[in-house]
Amino acid sequence: MMRLRTGLLICCCALLACTGLAACTAGAPKGPDVTVSTPSVGRPQPPSSVQAALSRMAFTPYAALGQSDNDGLAPGESSYALSQACLAAAGYPGAGNVPFAVRLGPADLSFSQPWGAWGYLGTAAAQQYGFRMPPGSALSSLGIDVNPAPANPADLPPAEQTAIGKCATIEQDFTLAVSKGPLAGILTLSNDTANDVLKDAAVKTATQQWSACMARNGYSYRQPLDVFFDQIQKMFGGKRQLNAGATVSNAANQAQIAAAVTDAGCTQSADLAGIYFAVEASYEQQIVNANQQALSSAVQQYKAAYAKELKQLPALLKTAKANAFPKAEPTSKG
Numbered sequence: 658m659m660r661l662r663t664g665l666l667i668c669c670c671a672l673l674a675c676t677g678l679a680a681c682t683a684g685a686p687k688g689p690d691v692t693v694s695t696p697s698v699g700r701p702q703p704p705s706s707v708q709a710a711l712s713r714m715a716f717t718p719y720a721a722l723g724q725s726d727n728d729g730l731a732p733g734e735s736s737y738a739l740s741q742a743c744l745a746a747a748g749y750p751g752a753g754n755v756p757f758a759v760r761l762g763p764a765d766l767s768f769s770q771p772w773g774a775w776g777y778l779g780t781a782a783a784q785q786y787g788f789r790m791p792p793g794s795a796l797s798s799l800g801i802d803v804n805p806a807p808a809n810p811a812d813l814p815p816a817e818q819t820a821i822g823k824c825a826t827i828e829q830d831f832t833l834a835v836s837k838g839p840l841a842g843i844l845t846l847s848n849d850t851a852n853d854v855l856k857d858a859a860v861k862t863a864t865q866q867w868s869a870c871m872a873r874n875g876y877s878y879r880q881p882l883d884v885f886f887d888q889i890q891k892m893f894g895g896k897r898q899l900n901a902g903a904t905v906s907n908a909a910n911q912a913q914i915a916a917a918v919t920d921a922g923c924t925q926s927a928d929l930a931g932i933y934f935a936v937e938a939s940y941e942q943q944i945v946n947a948n949q950q951a952l953s954s955a956v957q958q959y960k961a962a963y964a965k966e967l968k969q970l971p972a973l974l975k976t977a978k979a980n981a982f983p984k985a986e987p988t989s990k991g
Contacts, residue, residue, distance in 0.1 A: 734963045
């Protein structure tokens, strides 16, 4: 498990939630073969969890490339691992305070939060957490164990703070570079696959049934991600971001749990999750089959870029500008 000693900040936008390192776009495909045939899936049983569904998906290892130490393609070669190597090169092994964020949304096909375009999967989780699943649980499929700490470690010596800030810059620059380079085709395929699923007739019908169920229970949402974004905004003072270190009022927490429980019930009645993940599995397998050579090449290019970055760390530490630590989010009132 990777252990993060920093507050986790997850930024959300309409289709992709992003770190600021990857644009939230799902434009026309460029290069990869994205031709797919519409599957016929009926009304399959939903998976036991999102992680269980993703673990069987053909594209998941590629979607996790660069984000997870356990992706099965480049073990131990994630952005987080790079930040730890950078801190060691700077003389602070194990400091672990490099600011870290992850993409979140239907086009990030490796992220295992129970809510998404498939609705809310799991009534028990909805009743216990709503949309505030502990980050370590939500990120478990990425091999990330989150141990929150203050976002601004003012108690650290200035030199260590500078090293952490420089490593944050190096990590972010690397992530941006590989997103535009070796991982560009993978990100395109990830967006295309997500778009194929969202446009699928069976998924559209189930989503409409889900929306009608929500309306019968007093909630007006056209599609499941609207619930998450709406509840996040209500909990965190109108901001479309989830800060794991912040707290919310009891009233807001109870309201978001009620919304999540209703979401989970409507997901079950419409079989939205069962249909969604069955359709996604078909599209992912088709995409991987059609692009296997290009995907394998992308993995090798990423591994080469990572190895090169490791060798350059001492030189990069001399020239990198230290990123400022993010300001701590205020506690919501209510």
